[in-house]
Amino acid sequence: MRGNNRKQVVFLVLACVIFAIGAGILILNSLRNTDEKTFDGQAAYANVAAQMAFGPRLPGSQAQTALLVWAAEQLEKSGWDVVIQNGSQEGHGLRNLIARKGIGKNLILLTAHYDSRLVADRDPDYPAVIAPVPGANDGASGVAVLLELARVLDIPTDCTVWIVLFDIEDNGRLEGWNWILGSTYFVQHLDGIPQAVINLDMVGDKDLVILPETNSTRWLREDIWKLADEMGYAEVFTSEGEKSILDDHTPFLLAGIPAVDIIDIEYPYYHTRADGLEQVSAESMAIVGRVIERWLEDY
Numbered sequence: 391m392r393g394n395n396r397k398q399v400v401f402l403v404l405a406c407v408i409f410a411i412g413a414g415i416l417i418l419n420s421l422r423n424t425d426e427k428t429f430d431g432q433a434a435y436a437n438v439a440a441q442m443a444f445g446p447r448l449p450g451s452q453a454q455t456a457l458l459v460w461a462a463e464q465l466e467k468s469g470w471d472v473v474i475q476n477g478s479q480e481g482h483g484l485r486n487l488i489a490r491k492g493i494g495k496n497l498i499l500l501t502a503h504y505d506s507r508l509v510a511d512r513d514p515d516y517p518a519v520i521a522p523v524p525g526a527n528d529g530a531s532g533v534a535v536l537l538e539l540a541r542v543l544d545i546p547t548d549c550t551v552w553i554v555l556f557d558i559e560d561n562g563r564l565e566g567w568n569w570i571l572g573s574t575y576f577v578q579h580l581d582g583i584p585q586a587v588i589n590l591d592m593v594g595d596k597d598l599v600i601l602p603e604t605n606s607t608r609w610l611r612e613d614i615w616k617l618a619d620e621m622g623y624a625e626v627f628t629s630e631g632e633k634s635i636l637d638d639h640t641p642f643l644l645a646g647i648p649a650v651d652i653i654d655i656e657y658p659y660y661h662t663r664a665d666g667l668e669q670v671s672a673e674s675m676a677i678v679g680r681v682i683e684r685w686l687e688d689y
C-alpha cells in the first residue's frame with residue numbers, strides 16, 4: 391500500500407510538472423504571437439513599393455485596377471470582408487474599396503485615398519513638362535499603412551472596423567475635376583454612423599512632421615496626439631503650429647461625424663515628379679501605424 395501511495399504521489403508530481411511546462415509553452419507562444427503582430431514599418435514600405443510598381447494610380451487606369459485586386463487579396467488574407475463600391479461623382483466614374491472586420495457596436499473607419507494626381511503641377515519643370523505625380527507619399531503611403539494595420543490589428547470585441555480606400559481624392563484645381571470625389575460619394579451613400587474616422591494622407595516621408603489639422607474633430611485629434619506623446623513621438627505628432635486642409639475627412643465632418651486628418655501638410659515634394667519611393671521611410675510609417683494600432687486596440 392505504502393509503495394503504491396508513493397507511486398501515486400510521484401505520478402501526480404510528474405503530471406503537475408508536465409502540465410506546468412505545457413502551460414508555460416502555451417503562454418510563451420501567445421506572447422510571441424502578440425509580438426509578431428505589431429506594426430512592421432518594413433512591411434508598410436514594401437506595400438508602398440508594390441503600389442509604385444503598378445505605375446501612377448490615375449482615375450480609371452489599369453494601375454488602379456491592379457492595386458484594387460492586390461489590396462483586396464491582402465485584406466482577405468488578413469480576414470477582412472472586401473467589397474468594391476462603384477459610383478460616379480461630378481461625372482467621373484469611381485471605385486472605392488471597403489473592407490470590414492469585427493462585430494462590435496462601435497464603428498471605426500480608417501481611410502486613405504489610393505489614387506494619384508493626374509498632373510504634377512507643383513513640379514519646378516511644370517508646365518514645360520506635364521507628367522503625373524508618382525504618388526509614393528501622396529497616395530501610396532496611406533494605403534500602405536492601412537494594409538499593414540489590417541494585418542496586425544486585434545479588433546476590440548465591442549468594435550467594428552472598416553478600412554476604406556477612396557478613389558479620386560487628388561485632382562482638384564485641374565480642369566473638369568475636383569478634390570475628394572470618392573469620399574464625398576462614400577459619405578452620401580454611407581450606411582451606419584461611425585464613432586470616429588481616421589484619415590491618413592502623406593504619412594510616409596522621411597522627415598515626417600504632422601501638424602494638428604484644425605478642421606478635424608478636436609477630441610479625436612487631441613486623443614491621438616496625447617497618445618503619440620505618451621509613446622515618445624511628440625516630435626512627429628507635433629503641437630507646434632497648426633494648419634487646416636480639405637481632405638477625405640471633410641465629407642464626414644460636414645455630415646457631423648467625428649473625423650481627423652493625419653497628414654504631413656508641409657511635405658516638400660507634394661504634387662511634384664519627385665514624390666517617389668526614395669522619399670518614403672519605413673520608420674515614419676511605423677510611427678503612424680503604431681499610434682493608430684494602439685489607439686484602436688485600446689478603444
Ligand SMILES: [Zn+2]
Binds near residue numbers: 528560661
Ligand atoms: Zn495630393
